[in-house]
Amino acid sequence: MKMMRCPLNGLRNISEFTYGGELKTMPDQNSCSDEQWADYVFNKNNIAGEVFEWWMHTPTNYWFIAQRHTITDEILATFDAREMFNSRVEFTMIAVEKTGNKTNEVQGMAV
Template sequence: MILVPCPHCGPRNASEFRYLGEERARPDPVAATPPEWRQYLYRRTNPAGWTTETWHHSSGCRAFLTVERHTVTNEIRSCTVAGAHT
């Protein structure tokens, strides 16, 4: 089981977390065309390599985390609190 290095709690079993998938921006709900909106709803890059995604430490500190993870090796190279930069 991979360890997710939670910035609050330290390395924890992935089973403590909920996976929310690739980070993606919600288009402007007024301006978005149907294809743009559905791109946001359904299309994913699904890369074999590094990707930036959101995890939720649901059985821990309940922080939402921005995680850079390699989807082939599952290695995690960064893990920060999501939205903290705003």
């Protein structure tokens, strides 16, 4: 039976976890191109070797980061995401108004 150590709940069966994707550096949403943003959202690096990934302990909805070797599928370490991230990213929302057949953007709405 494969086990994973959850930083919150301890050693648990791997069936209790959900894979959340690779941990990637987010581009600056104010200066990146549409192509860079799409690459960040949709494409994976698919590295052979050690990677950092998002995982969730499904029964508690607790998200954390795991270091895993993709060739051997060995979980090398797990840790709370707060150990890696210490600030929140704030996005500025662009509201869209529809007037007839025309769409107008309204700037400056903060989330």
